[in-house]
Amino acid sequence: MKRETTITFIGAGSMAEALVSGMTKTLYQPEQIIITNRCNQKRLEYMKKTYGVRIETNKEKAVKEADIVILAMKPKDAAEGIISIAPMIGEHQLIISVLAGVTTETIVSLIGKNVAVIRAMPNTSATIGQSATAISQGRFATETHLAIAKTLFETVGIVTVVPEHDLHAVTGLSGSGPAYVYYLVEAMEKAAEEIGLDRTVAKELILQTIIGAAQMLQATNKHPSILRKEVTSPGGTTEAGIQVLERYRYQEAVVACIKRATERSEELGKALVSSSLPRAAAPSR
Numbered sequence: 343m344k345r346e347t348t349i350t351f352i353g354a355g356s357m358a359e360a361l362v363s364g365m366t367k368t369l370y371q372p373e374q375i376i377i378t379n380r381c382n383q384k385r386l387e388y389m390k391k392t393y394g395v396r397i398e399t400n401k402e403k404a405v406k407e408a409d410i411v412i413l414a415m416k417p418k419d420a421a422e423g424i425i426s427i428a429p430m431i432g433e434h435q436l437i438i439s440v441l442a443g444v445t446t447e448t449i450v451s452l453i454g455k456n457v458a459v460i461r462a463m464p465n466t467s468a469t470i471g472q473s474a475t476a477i478s479q480g481r482f483a484t485e486t487h488l489a490i491a492k493t494l495f496e497t498v499g500i501v502t503v504v505p506e507h508d509l510h511a512v513t514g515l516s517g518s519g520p521a522y523v524y525y526l527v528e529a530m531e532k533a534a535e536e537i538g539l540d541r542t543v544a545k546e547l548i549l550q551t552i553i554g555a556a557q558m559l560q561a562t563n564k565h566p567s568i569l570r571k572e573v574t575s576p577g578g579t580t581e582a583g584i585q586v587l588e589r590y591r592y593q594e595a596v597v598a599c600i601k602r603a604t605e606r607s608e609e610l611g612k613a614l615v616s617s618s619l620p621r622a623a624a625p626s627r
């Protein structure tokens with residue numbers, strides 16, 4: 343990608359910050375990035391001060407200047423947000439959406455032009471260059487657009503290309519995934535407190551346990567059930583602990599959690615369609 347590419351973020355929340363943080367540490371100069379949001383000037387000032395990026399309250403200006411527009415508002419705000427910038431979007435621009443559940447077809451319809459859209463699902467580990475991102479291309483996006491998006495997301499972690507219908511599942515699995523791990527850590531910290539461990543000691547041990555287990559999965563390439571068995575001595579402590587997890591149906595709970603998050607992604611997409619499409623023009627072919 344040309345270094346002078348200008349990227350405008352519509353939305354300045356957690357996901358925009360995670361991407362900006364990772365992107366400005368790698369391929370992109372802060373001046374290539376423009377951030378805009380609905381009305382929170384303080385948040386924009388924070389982004390400018392922290393990352394050196396350009397901020398803009400005039401969305402028209404921000405969008406017109408962009409080669410790439412990244413949609414990073416909440417799905418509930420997406421219809422209004424996309425419709426408000428649609429007149430400024432030209433067919434030479436690439437739209438990248440990180441909106442959970444919202445299809446490329448919906449975005450094309452809301453914009454009302456034959457515009458290239460790439461849908462992406464990163465996660466907040468983009469902040470430290472460790473996102474697991476999946477992308478797919480909309481009807482008017484070419485292989486070149488896909489390659490541009492791939493390069494962009496590779497600055498913040500690994501990227502895989504999937505058929506668009508898989509993006510709901512990706513959202514439930516790895517988009518939301520960091521939260522499941524943080525929830526586990528919260529539970530481990532609570533347990534440590536209840537069994538009387540010093541909080542600082544516990545924090546350090548838990549963190550290294552999570553890092554170590556993740557790196558074992560990566561380095562050994564062994565199936566997680568094999569690695570689990572290697573920890574589990576017959577009649578020992580792990581076996582006793584895991585029996586309790588089984589009693590609480592831990593695996594079933596995790597499976598149900600990911601299925602529900604996947605379903606929610608579909609619901610978010612459908613809610614946006616039913617609330618907004620009558621207001622949007624259909625794209626010409």
Ligand SMILES: NC(=O)C1=CN([C@@H]2O[C@H](COP(=O)(O)OP(=O)(O)OC[C@H]3O[C@@H](n4cnc5c(N)ncnc54)[C@H](O)[C@@H]3O)[C@@H](O)[C@H]2O)C=CC1
Pocket residue numbers: 352353354355356357358378379380381382385413414415416417419420422423424426440441442443463464465466517518
């Ligand atoms: N937080 C996460 O872990 C991930 C979030 N996403 C997606 O990223 C999107 C943003 O999520 P978060 O950053 O967590 O939300 P957030 O609530 O932290 O930020 C949303 C931002 O959008 C702005 N906004 C709302 N309406 C707007 C409009 N009409 N024009 C311009 N800006 C507008 C808000 O001012 C705010 O800056 C969502 O669609 C979500 O599905 C995707 C992957 C992971």
Ligand SMILES: O=C(O)[C@@H]1CCC=N1
Pocket residue numbers: 442513517518
């Ligand atoms: O919770 C959400 O809807 C977003 C999408 C994936 C992670 N956070």
